[in-house]
Amino acid sequence: MNPIKKLFDNIHPYVEEGGKFHAFRSLVDGFETFAFVPNTTSRVGSVNIHDAIDSKRIMSFVVIALLPALLFGMFNVGYQNALACGGDMTDYVGMFLYGLLAVLPKIIVSYVVGLGIEFVVAQWKNEEIQEGYLVSGIIIPMIVPVTCPLWMLAVAVAFSVILAKEIFGGTGMNIFNPALIARAFLFFSYPTAMTGDATVWVAQDTIFGLGYKATDAYTAATPLGEAAVAGFQGFTPETIQDAVIGLVPGCIGETSVIAIALGGLLLLYTGIASWKIMLSVFVGGAATGYLMQALGLTEIQWYEQLVLGGFAFGAVFMATDPVTSCRTECGKYVYGLLIGFIAVLVRVLNPGYPEGMMLAILLLNLFASLIDYCFVQSNINMRAKRVSKK
Amino acid sequence: MAKVIKLRKGLDVNLKGKATKETATVNCPGEYALVPDDFTGVKPKVVCKEGDVVKAGDALFVDKLHPEVKFVSPVSGTVSLVERGDRRKLLSIRVKADGKQEAREFDTKGDVKTLMLESGLFAFLRQRPYDVVANPEDAPKAIFVSAFNSMPLSQDFEYVLEGQEAEFQAGLSALAKLAKVYLGVSAKQTAKALTEAKDCEVNIFDGPAPAGNVGVQINHVSPINKGEVVWTLGAEEVIFLGRLMKTGKVDFTRTIALAGSEVKAPKYYKVKVGQKLTTLLDGTINAEGARIISGNVMTGLKTTAEGFLGAHATEVNVIPEGDHADEMLGWIMPRFNTFSTHRSYFSWLFGKKKEYVFDARIKGGERHMIMSGEYDKVFPMDIYAGYLVKAIIAGDIDRQEALGIYEVAPEDFAIAEFVDSSKLELQRIVREGLDILRKENA
Numbered sequence: 076m077n078p079i080k081k082l083f084d085n086i087h088p089y090v091e092e093g094g095k096f097h098a099f100r101s102l103v104d105g106f107e108t109f110a111f112v113p114n115t116t117s118r119v120g121s122v123n124i125h126d127a128i129d130s131k132r133i134m135s136f137v138v139i140a141l142l143p144a145l146l147f148g149m150f151n152v153g154y155q156n157a158l159a160c161g162g163d164m165t166d167y168v169g170m171f172l173y174g175l176l177a178v179l180p181k182i183i184v185s186y187v188v189g190l191g192i193e194f195v196v197a198q199w200k201n202e203e204i205q206e207g208y209l210v211s212g213i214i215i216p217m218i219v220p221v222t223c224p225l226w227m228l229a230v231a232v233a234f235s236v237i238l239a240k241e242i243f244g245g246t247g248m249n250i251f252n253p254a255l256i257a258r259a260f261l262f263f264s265y266p267t268a269m270t271g272d273a274t275v276w277v278a279q280d281t282i283f284g285l286g287y288k289a290t291d292a293y294t295a296a297t298p299l300g301e302a303a304v305a306g307f308q309g310f311t312p313e314t315i316q317d318a319v320i321g322l323v324p325g326c327i328g329e330t331s332v333i334a335i336a337l338g339g340l341l342l343l344y345t346g347i348a349s350w351k352i353m354l355s356v357f358v359g360g361a362a363t364g365y366l367m368q369a370l371g372l373t374e375i376q377w378y379e380q381l382v383l384g385g386f387a388f389g390a391v392f393m394a395t396d397p398v399t400s401c402r403t404e405c406g407k408y409v410y411g412l413l414i415g416f417i418a419v420l421v422r423v424l425n426p427g428y429p430e431g432m433m434l435a436i437l438l439l440n441l442f443a444s445l446i447d448y449c450f451v452q453s454n455i456n457m458r459a460k461r462v463s464k465k
Numbered sequence: 466m467a468k469v470i471k472l473r474k475g476l477d478v479n480l481k482g483k484a485t486k487e488t489a490t491v492n493c494p495g496e497y498a499l500v501p502d503d504f505t506g507v508k509p510k511v512v513c514k515e516g517d518v519v520k521a522g523d524a525l526f527v528d529k530l531h532p533e534v535k536f537v538s539p540v541s542g543t544v545s546l547v548e549r550g551d552r553r554k555l556l557s558i559r560v561k562a563d564g565k566q567e568a569r570e571f572d573t574k575g576d577v578k579t580l581m582l583e584s585g586l587f588a589f590l591r592q593r594p595y596d597v598v599a600n601p602e603d604a605p606k607a608i609f610v611s612a613f614n615s616m617p618l619s620q621d622f623e624y625v626l627e628g629q630e631a632e633f634q635a636g637l638s639a640l641a642k643l644a645k646v647y648l649g650v651s652a653k654q655t656a657k658a659l660t661e662a663k664d665c666e667v668n669i670f671d672g673p674a675p676a677g678n679v680g681v682q683i684n685h686v687s688p689i690n691k692g693e694v695v696w697t698l699g700a701e702e703v704i705f706l707g708r709l710m711k712t713g714k715v716d717f718t719r720t721i722a723l724a725g726s727e728v729k730a731p732k733y734y735k736v737k738v739g740q741k742l743t744t745l746l747d748g749t750i751n752a753e754g755a756r757i758i759s760g761n762v763m764t765g766l767k768t769t770a771e772g773f774l775g776a777h778a779t780e781v782n783v784i785p786e787g788d789h790a791d792e793m794l795g796w797i798m799p800r801f802n803t804f805s806t807h808r809s810y811f812s813w814l815f816g817k818k819k820e821y822v823f824d825a826r827i828k829g830g831e832r833h834m835i836m837s838g839e840y841d842k843v844f845p846m847d848i849y850a851g852y853l854v855k856a857i858i859a860g861d862i863d864r865q866e867a868l869g870i871y872e873v874a875p876e877d878f879a880i881a882e883f884v885d886s887s888k889l890e891l892q893r894i895v896r897e898g899l900d901i902l903r904k905e906n907a
Binding site: 077079108109110111112113114115116117118119120121122123124125126128129130131132133136203205247248344345346347397401402403404451457459461462 | 828
């Protein structure tokens with residue numbers, strides 16, 4: 076017999092009902108279902124065979140899709156630090172290691188706090204651990220500035236997991252995307268740490284001797300932040316090129332369009348993310364961006380709207396969250412178009428917030444069920460009409 | 466020329482162990498059982514005693530609410546056991562066959578409905594809504610018969626039909642006296658007895674499973690509205706009716722497919738409804754760690770080698786149980802030999818020809834509905850399957866009605882349940898929803 080299986084079999088009596096360590100049942104159960112595909116077979120009266128796909132596999136693939144953006148984000152953290160402090164711009168390994176050390180604590184805090192709550196809730200409700208937080212837990216560190224303090228992150232994670240997810244009943248029942256709720260919580264509770272005076276986007280201190288320390292407080296705005304300042308004349312092609320590659324200040328994971336595109340391709344290929352949503356977010360954003368620029372409301376070109384800030388990251392990883400987006404196939408187009416539209420609208424017309432993606436997605440999360448309602452209602456009306464015709 | 470209806474949604478799963486087209490006989494096992502649970506929605510009232518001598522066609526129990534609906538013995542012999550469970554629930558009535566197969570004579574000249582009620586054939590009719598045994602007081606708007614089963618490892622009705630074409634036609638003609646009959650035929654079936662059947666409207670369905678489900682066919686031909694009733698009858702049961710019309714005797718002999726990866730030589734067998742499976746399975750399957758399913762692998766019920774063939778079962782499928790598989794790190798391993806519709810696995814690379822061995826594992830934990838559109842891809846009706854399931858879980862009856870619950874049966878959700886990444890027991894949910902709805906509307 077497999078030694079790991081044997082280990083779990085030995086632990087079982089302790090964590091079962093009445094066992095000494097019953098409080099850890101959900102924890103052991105969570106690890107065991109990751110180590111082995113559950114041997115539970117289908118009950119009488121249900122389908123006897125099942126497809127091998129389960130939510131663990133799906134969530135794991137989303138995490139894999141996020142990795143290119145995360146790894147590039149780590150590199151960019153080091154790159155921005157070196158750029159700000161006049162460091163050695165050829166030491167790529169050093170830059171990455173610096174970024175790794177800057178980002179890793181955030182990921183650990185996010186997972187420890189978030190999964191900790193998940194384990195407790197699962198134990199309390201006597202259910203299995205839900206995998207949904209595996210994805211949220213890695214997205215949250217990717218959509219905050221690198222200087223965000225760990226305690227803030229911990230508070231935001233706890234807030235979003237409890238109030239945005241668990242009180243609704245857990246993964247699959249939530250109305251809002253938990254990762255975005257965490258970000259919105261930080262954004263409105265600690266605005267200086269999230270946008271503030273533009274010192275937040277670049278790490279300015281050494282970590283374990285790596286990286287560089289800025290002599291004066293260095294300010295570096297995100298490209299969108301620059302565009303919001305009066306007298307803006309439009310981006311140079313270099314800025315846009317940097318934004319596509321990802322070498323601009325911004326939230327950790329959102330800067331590189333190329334890395335996000337790699338993840339997006341995996342999500343589309345596996346069918347986990349809906350291409351309808353992804354495409355229509357970009358179409359909606361491009362169309363609105365074109366309109367705004369044609370009307371003379373902004374100097375930002377339509378294609379620049381798509382590559383700057385959190386637009387690409389939001390379109391690929393956040394808008395396509397199957398739980399909080401529209402569930403009807405036609406509704407997905409409407410949902411995506413409106414996200415693109417509102418994101419650019421907020422960017423252009425609201426002087427307070429240079430970035431609009433987070434608010435657009437959260438708003439549409441709220442309206443997703445309304446959009447679905449319209450399409451489901453048309454099916455219901457069709458059926459009702461059939462009756463009245465007779 | 467019959468109308469061809471193309472269906473795009475659905476899924477054909479290629480399982481190992483399909484039955485070859487040859488028929489064998491099995492020794493009579495001596496014992497038969499009629500299980501009331503096979504006839505959904507019936508409150509059984511026993512009308513025989515242990516020790517009674519019965520002929521094939523004599524009633525064993527009737528429906529308490531409609532005593533004219535009789536459930537008859539498939540063989541002649543002695544009632545050996547009236548098996549009851551908790552709260553005296555009737556589990557089964559066993560008949561020890563005498564081997565003579567004496568059958569009661571029925572008068573086939575009179576009213577078809579009376580004849581069907583008397584001979585126990587009416588009990589095989591099911592009705593939509595609710596997917597329960599039909600109510601003889603209803604006037605159905607139509608009777609639907611599906612001449613094919615599109616589920617994996619299912620019986621090939623065209624093969625079963627060979628040599629019984631006249632009986633099949635006689636059955637259809639008899640049914641036509643009750644209501645308009647629609648026959649659903651697969652695009653792959655070419656037998657004249659099907660495509661040119663008389664006294665019925667033939668529709669040809671071209672598409673993957675569950676195209677053979679009668680519910681799907683109803684939805685595309687003449688959808689059920691609130692207040693309407695449609696009856697359905699299995700294709701082989703039409704042959705039962707035809708035999709009765711021709712001979713005046715009931716003969717519940719089926720040609721079932723014994724199929725599945727644990728069957729040594731999958732093929733067809735002639736058996737009777739309610740037959741004990743012992744002689745059928747003895748020596749023909751690898752019994753160690755096997756799951757024996759009375760009925761189809763998608764919709765059938767798990768049973769044992771000591772169990773009995775279900776009343777509506779047209780096949781017996783045997784697959785590995787798999788409860789000791791201990792597969793490691795399934796969430797990330799490539800799992801090349803595992804079938805999935807999902808692109809995070811690689812089974813799509815191997816094409817549709819590769820045959821897969823499935824065990825009975827659920828292969829994941831039950832979650833809330835997470836992914837969207839999974840059900841709709843394999844649910845070829847103009848119904849929002851996910852929303853309907855949610856309405857059933859929420860117990861919202863008005864919404865269930867509005868979303869079309871009257872048109873569905875649990876079996877229509879079988880493929881959706883197979884592909885569901887949240888591993889919800891859709892067939893059970895739908896069955897319970899229909900039961901509650903029926904009680905509320907009664």
